[in-house]
Every structure is written in structure tokens, then in C-alpha cells.
Amino acid sequence: MTTTYRQALREALREALAKDERVFLMGEDVGAYGGCFGVSLGLLEEFGPERVLDTPMSESAFVGAGIGAALGGMRPIVEIMTVNFSLLALDQIMNNAATLRHMSGGQLGVPLVIRMTTGAGRQLAAQHSHSLEGWYAHIPGLRVVAPATLADARGMLWTALLDPDPVLLFEHGALYNVSGELEPDAGPVDIDTAAIRRPGRDATLVAYGGTVRTALEAAGRLAADGIDAEVIDLRTLRPLDVETVLASVRRTHRLVVVDEGWRTGSLSAEISARAAEFALYDLDAPVERVCTEEVPIPYAKQLEDAALPRADDVVAAVRRAVS
Amino acid sequence: MNVKERERLLRQMIRIRRFEERCVELYSDSKIRGFMHLYIGEEAVAAGVLPALGPGDAVVSTYREHGHALALGIPMEAVLAEMYGRTNGCSRGRGGSMHLFDAGRRFYGGNAIVGGGLPLAVGLALADAMQGKALVTACLFGDGAVAEGEFHECLNLAALWRLPVLFCCENNFYAMGTALRRAQAQTDLALRASSYGMPAWPVDGMDPVAVTEATERAVESIRGGAGPCFLELRTYRFRAHSMYDAERYRAKSEVEEWRQRDPIPRLTESMRNDGELDDAALAAIESEVEEELAAAIAAAEAGAPEPVEGLTRFVYAERRP
Structure with a gap:
């Protein structure tokens, strides 16, 4: 329905x-x-x-x-x-x-x-x-x-x-x-695990909430160029299902985190740190982060758009990671 | 008030006083650490308010709550063992002096954020009302809380929804070291509470009989469905705010004046004059309290330290559906 x-x-x-x-x-x-x-x-x-x-x-x-x-x-x-x-x-x-x-x-x-x-x-x-x-x-x-x-x-x-x-x-x-x-009989779901929203081999995109759509859009565009990105939706931000993220990184060897929070001291920083702690030698490229610009969110549309993580930014980050 | 009731009040006040006097010694011996806020001077409030509640009524308290916990019936050894950080402490060593809890007695803690307990009290009262239980939640807090936004939010909400909350403001005239008159434009706290449309009145918080009678009157009104009440219990802290306080903010003469109103000698004298208490009876109270205290210290000393292996327990429920 x-x-x-x-x-x-x-x-x-x-x-x-x-x-x-x-x-x-x-x-x-x-x-x-x-x-x-x-x-x-x-x-x-x-x-x-x-x-x-x-x-x-x-x-x-x-x-x-x-x-x-x-x-x-x-x-x-x-x-x-x-x-x-x-x-x-x-x-x-x-x-x-x-x-x-x-x-x-x-x-x-x-x-x-x-x-x-x-x-x-x-x-x-x-x-x-x-x-x-x-x-x-x-x-x-x-x-x-x-x-x-x-x-x-x-x-x-x-x-x-x-x-x-x-x-x-x-x-x-x-x-x-x-x-x-939505399935008519849709009901309760678990609140413990992250979900792979799009499987892929070349890079792991980690997102949650509003940025999942951004990541999926970017993945779609990358696919047209033959880059197959996996999109993980964290779903639960605490406690983090780090295993799902790390398992993906061990397959794709590249990590791009998309976070609508500010970069400094953010969830994206936490995900990056976990990758550095537990999957450093699986990474073939530095971790990339696409976050909100470090400003209070402005009103004017062009300013707000520029402040937020955009699919373009995500595409560029993935390209850097796989290049 | 009959002899038995007055004796009960006197015994409770002596119990709290002797407990805390011993706590000071134990603190000096480093048996107790952290912040420890003494109630000495304010015992008439705890002795009057807590026993006037009924079975099943809930209590939310502050970080100066040894007296409240003892007067509600939390065993002295559980309180002291908590301050020792032991397994037999009433919060298993996670809370210390400022965070005593007893879920079974519906004692929802020492809250160490000034004003932070008021919203909990409103919610507990809401839950009881929603479940059709004729219970009262007593919320104790100090004059400092009246300056907090949460105080005003909560009095408004409790009055608006006619919730069964007894707001007990222990006005000891100092928010830590800041005198009430230096911090609040209107120092008549009952007057301010009454502006939310609830009965509110000042009470001599150095007189346990007056506190008992005021609490009984308020509880009856609340239990009858009339909504919340506010008591401004005017009292005084004889000792420092906590263990580290040079008391630069108040005159020794002021403390001395209030000491003349010490509720323990005051009630003792009054009972003596009325022929309700003799030396032998007083000595018996003191010796029973001393016995209880000795047993509490022994139990706290004997308690196992809460094990470090369990450090991360009680952050989340150990069982989930």
C-alpha cells in the first residue's frame, strides 16, 4: 500500500x-x-x-x-x-x-x-x-x-x-x-542492527536518517559509471552495530561516511575511528567523510543546500576513495 | 499531638542527628568520600513530612537526603553502606551520599541537580493518577530550586493537571552559599507557589509538630483530589553546605541565633515541661540510636566492596524482550 x-x-x-x-x-x-x-x-x-x-x-x-x-x-x-x-x-x-x-x-x-x-x-x-x-x-x-x-x-x-x-x-x-x-502487514522491526540498503562491492557508504537517501542517490549515479557502492543505514545510533559496518569495509576496502551532523566530534568521527581501530589494514584508501559544513544552518536556500551533505559531494568522495 | 507521637518525632530527629554526626567522623577517617551534605538543623522537616505519608506514596528527594531516607524507613545500614560504596548499599555503590534509592519504598532518589527532581515527581503523580491510585508523591527540594525554570514549569503543570504532588520546599535560606535575599526578588516562596493556583503556606520547619500537622493537612487535601499543595518549610542548616565550606557567606551570630531554635532540645524541653519525658527515657532513646548506629557501621564495614568486574552493569537492562 x-x-x-x-x-x-x-x-x-x-x-x-x-x-x-x-x-x-x-x-x-x-x-x-x-x-x-x-x-x-x-x-x-x-x-x-x-x-x-x-x-x-x-x-x-x-x-x-x-x-x-x-x-x-x-x-x-x-x-x-x-x-x-x-x-x-x-x-x-x-x-x-x-x-x-x-x-x-x-x-x-x-x-x-x-x-x-x-x-x-x-x-x-x-x-x-x-x-x-x-x-x-x-x-x-x-x-x-x-x-x-x-x-x-x-x-x-x-x-x-x-x-x-x-x-x-x-x-x-x-x-x-x-x-x-509499505507492506499492509508491516509491523515491529528490530532496533539493534544496521541494514544494508544497497549491496555493493567497491565502497561502503555509511549513512542514517536523512542521509540514507543522499547516499542511495549517489550510489545510483556511481553505478552508471561502473562503481558499485554498498549503502549501510545505521538505523540505531546507540548502541552502534559496528560489526555490520566493519564486515562491509572488509569486503569493499573503502569507507565513506555521510552524516548530517557537523564533522567535529560527530557520529561520522566515531564510525571512522572504529574503522581505524578495527579495520585499518582492510582499508585501501583513507576514510572519507561528507558532513554538514561547520556553520549554524542558514535560512537562504542556496546557503542551506551548500551547507548540507549533497549527493554530488558523496559521489566525489567515493571517486576519490576508489581512484 | 499525644506523647507517643511526640516521642516518635524526637526519636527520629535524634536518629538522623547522631547518624550524621557519626558520618562526619567517618568522613574524616576517609571511610566516606565524595560530596556529603549534612542535614543537621533541618531534622524536624524529615521527621515531620515523611512519616505523614501513607503506604505506597512516592518520594523524590535532593542531594541532602540522608534524613529523608532514614525517616522513610530505609535501613540505616543500607544508607551507610552506600556511602561506603559497598554491595549492601541501597544503590550498590553507584550513588553515594547524594543518590540514595529504594524502589520498594518508592524512594526515587537523591537528585543532585537543583530542581531536577520536580519533573519526576510530576510524572510519578501523573502515573498514579492515570492508574487510578489514590497516592501522593512528595517532592522535597530547597529554596535554590525556586529560582530554577523547572520549578515554575512543574508547579504550573501539576496545578494545571491537578496532580497529587506535595511540593515540600525546605527553605534553609541559602542556595549553597547564596542567601535567598541575594538571589530571589520575592523571598516569600509560598506566595510565589500560590500564584500557580495551589494552596501554599509557610510552616515553622524547626518544629516537627507543626511540620507533621501541615503535612497531614496537605496530604489529606491532595488525596481528596484537590490537586497539588506547596509547603514552605522554613528551616536552617547548622553545618557547612558540604564537607568543604569555610562559611564565608554567613555570620556566626546568625548560625548561633538559629541554633537557639534547634528542634531537638526544643522538643526535648517541651516534653520535659509537660512531664512526657524524663532523663531515663531520653537516655533510652540515645542508647537505642547508638545501638542501631553501631550495627549500621558494622554492616557497612563488613559489606563487600561493589566488584569492579560489574562496573558496566546497570547501564541498560540485563534482560530485554
């Missing part, structure tokens, strides 16, 4: 609310407004105000309340409009959600899912466009996932809700309107 990333996410929310009465959705404008990106449209009407809760503009309070409600036996889904806004709740995410199990010597757990929009590409400028999931992937105690496909948008939420630990789910804002085919 044809659907969109947004509809797939909504279907996942609907399934979760229907299947488990401990599940509720809470966040800014998730109810009457239908979600600031329309993901939760109709859920208030379907499940009522006790399951779909509009909150004040109080990110720290409602994210922390989600943590407390999880401690109290519920299975909250908290929506934060964008990852930039999540910084207002960083104390709760870092100092409570990620640490309570450890600080309590294993007595407590925080089975909470926090959904938020990440990424650029919509001319929303520097306070709505950043890709900060790499920061969160730095933090022990959290799981971080990034659905890049319709199947993952549909299937990651339920698995995340079953997890006994906090899961942050990053929805790329430029994907909401992407449409495609």
Missing part, C-alpha cells in the same frame, strides 16, 4: 495506543493541533485527552514527567517538536533518563520513548534544523534510533516501547512527505 513517512509514524502511534493502555502520547500541540508536523493528527479524537496530552511549553517538565511516569509504571511517548528544543530538556534526558538505572544500582528503569524531529532542508534556519542526535548517541544509558525508511518509521516505535530503557527516536523533518510502498 502507498503511504508516507508521516502516515507510517502515525500508524505506529495508533497501534501503540490501541495495544497497550499504559501507553500515552504527550507533548506540545500533539492533540488539538495534530502535531506540529501533523504526525499525531486525529489521535486526540480517536483516543481522547487522557491518552493524548497537550502540554505547556515546558520541555523540561513534560520530558521529566515522562520519565517519572515511566518509573511509575506507564509507557509514555513524549514528543519534542525539534531536537533544538530538546536542549531545554537535556537535564532530564541526561541526568535522569540516562542515569537512574545506574545510580540506583539497577533498581529503576525508564521505559520511555522520546520522539523528535531532526535535520535540515526546509529553510527553517539555525534553531529548527540541526542534527544533534550524535550528541545523544554519546550518552550511555540511552538508545538512539533514526528511522530512514517507511518500514522503520512504522516499526521502530513498538519495539522501542517494549524496551526497558529510554529510547530516543529521531524523525528527519525532510522525510515526512516521502511516500512509497
